[in-house]
Amino acid sequence: MQRPNFRLRTYCDVLHVNKDRDNTRATGVTYVDAHGDLHEQPAQIVILCGYQLSNTRLMMLSGIGEIYNPATGEGQVGRNYTYQVMSDVDVFYDDAYTNEYIGAGALGMVVDDYNGDNFDHSGLGFIGGAYIACWTTNARPIENQPVPEGVPEWGAEWKSALQKNFLRHTSLSVHGASMAHRENYLDLDPVYKDRYGRPLMRMTYDFTVNDRRLSEHITPIAADIARGMGGREIKVNSLDASYDIWPYQTTHNTGGTIMGASPDDSVVNRYLQSWDLHNLFVMGAGAFPQNAGYNPTGTVAALTYFSARAIRYQYLRDSGPLVQA
Ligand SMILES: Cc1cc2nc3c(=O)[nH]c(=O)nc-3n(C[C@H](O)[C@H](O)[C@H](O)COP(=O)(O)OP(=O)(O)OC[C@H]3O[C@@H](n4cnc5c(N)ncnc54)[C@H](O)[C@@H]3O)c2cc1C
Structure with a gap:
């Protein structure tokens, strides 16, 4: 934060990630500032770190990857939503x-x-x-x-x-x-929209x-x-008969942008790098393929350090996929 080229923009809401024509790189993000003005922020690297639910939704709203379809089992984004x-x-x-x-x-x-x-x-x-x-x-x-x-x-x-x-x-x-x-997942709500007219996240769980x-x-x-x-x-x-958002249970939402060894069954690789856009990294508990019997945040931080290190020492020197699909 002490570097002269660091800017923290508060009260801004990122609406989506922008991509190049070939769908291989993120070109930046579009966001709304506190006055409601729309901005495009160009970027060489985009890091989504807006919490698991928000990251998953931003991937969907930006058309990155395919949204999971429980009927066919196809698509990865939104899959493996787990709770506690x-x-x-x-x-x-x-x-x-x-x-x-x-x-x-x-x-x-x-x-x-x-x-x-x-x-x-x-x-x-x-x-x-x-x-x-x-x-x-x-x-x-x-x-x-x-x-x-x-x-x-x-x-x-x-x-x-x-x-x-x-x-x-x-x-x-x-x-x-x-x-x-397979029946627990996230996708975009077909009815409800936010103030920008974008579909809300829908949780089926x-x-x-x-x-x-x-x-x-x-x-x-x-x-x-x-x-x-x-x-x-x-x-x-005891555990409730069926899931209900009303009683506080935990706030440990996981999955949706899961990590894996192949784009066939995951959204990001072990460095939290998107399989679709190699200059997009997605950090948070969305990377968890399932929810362990532990609180998530220590692991979120560990994965983030692991990814940040790979970005700094590998990706910045030789930008491209850090794991070959
Ligand atoms: C009441 C409560 C108790 C908890 N207790 C524990 C616990 O005991 N142990 C534990 O391990 N975990 C606990 N957690 C979970 C923990 O808080 C999360 O795992 C952790 O904060 C996730 O970190 P993150 O960086 O992924 O997201 P966050 O900390 O949520 O940070 C995301 C940031 O992105 C911003 N953002 C989101 N969307 C956008 C957008 N579109 N544009 C711009 N900015 C955006 C948000 O405003 C936020 O500042 C608790 C959570 C809550 C709410």
């Missing part, structure tokens, strides 16, 4: 003040024995796993209203139960993997059989641990 499979177990105490609102986001304990391949999956009928975590993320009050089983969801009884339990509660979170499935089995296996393990934590009672909050 969450359940949790509340523990309520009578005489222990947990003071959950005093905490640092990542302060906690994690049991990783039931994640990935850390345990024997024989006969279980699913792959992947989850971490079980007990941490204090400041008990954000809009999100956290812990009340025991059987308490009404509103009214005086709910208020009284919340008052009694808010400071005497903790919870175990089961944070599970989400495997890609529900938990899969694998997700449910995973959660049904690991949530009871968390419940056993919770029972051993010396509380008065526990409450198990």
Whole structure:
């Protein structure tokens, strides 16, 4: 940022990536500034880093690659949209003040024995796993209203139960993997449009059989641990019957611009370089072919460093595909 040729343009909205006539290179981006004026920014390299959903949509709106079609299985952009499979177990105490609102986001304990391949999956009928975590993320009050089983969801009884339990509660979170499935994907909405008249992103998603089995296996393990934590009672909050955007689960969206060894089944190569336009790089969790039972951002950062290094030491010296298709 200290370099004289660095410009940060805030309050700008990139509408699409521009391409050359041969469809081999990006030529820049078109964006709208805070005054609503349209600009074209020419570029030798374009890096999409607008978050997984936005990157995927920008690829679609720019006509880069083919949008995934679940009926035929063709197209790569928007494929492998995955999320995360969450359940949790509340523990309520009578005489222990947990003071959950005093905490640092990542302060906690994690049991990783039931994640990935850390345990024997024989006969279980699913792959992947989850971490079980007990941490204090400041008990954000809009999100956290812990009340025991059987308490009404509103009214005086709910208020009284919340008052009694808010400071005497903790919870175990089961944070599970989400495997890609051909029926879970992103595409452009045929009806709804944004203020520029561009189709919105459409998400088609529900938990899969694998997700449910995973959660049904690991949530009871968390419940056993919770029972051993010396509380008065526990409450198990299982995975919802079907996916619903209303309850907060995670914000760990992944896939859509996945990384792979071939353009036949991916959007970018291992350097996050587009198979279609070699001077376009797409950074973010869109590169994940499925969602592991871990939070994504450390891996997003690692992949970004890996890609930035390749751009600097390989691509700038010899621009072209870093992996031959
Ligand atoms: C409430 C919450 C809790 C989270 N907790 C965790 C956690 O505990 N652990 C974890 O690993 N991850 C967590 N995440 C996820 C984490 O925030 C993301 O994985 C991470 O921020 C992704 O980084 P990114 O650079 O890809 O995108 P972002 O950080 O979202 O940055 C994208 C930027 O691009 C800009 N942008 C988007 N579209 C355009 C456009 N068209 N034109 C111009 N600019 C654009 C956006 O304004 C934004 O500044 C959490 C997220 C939320 C919301």
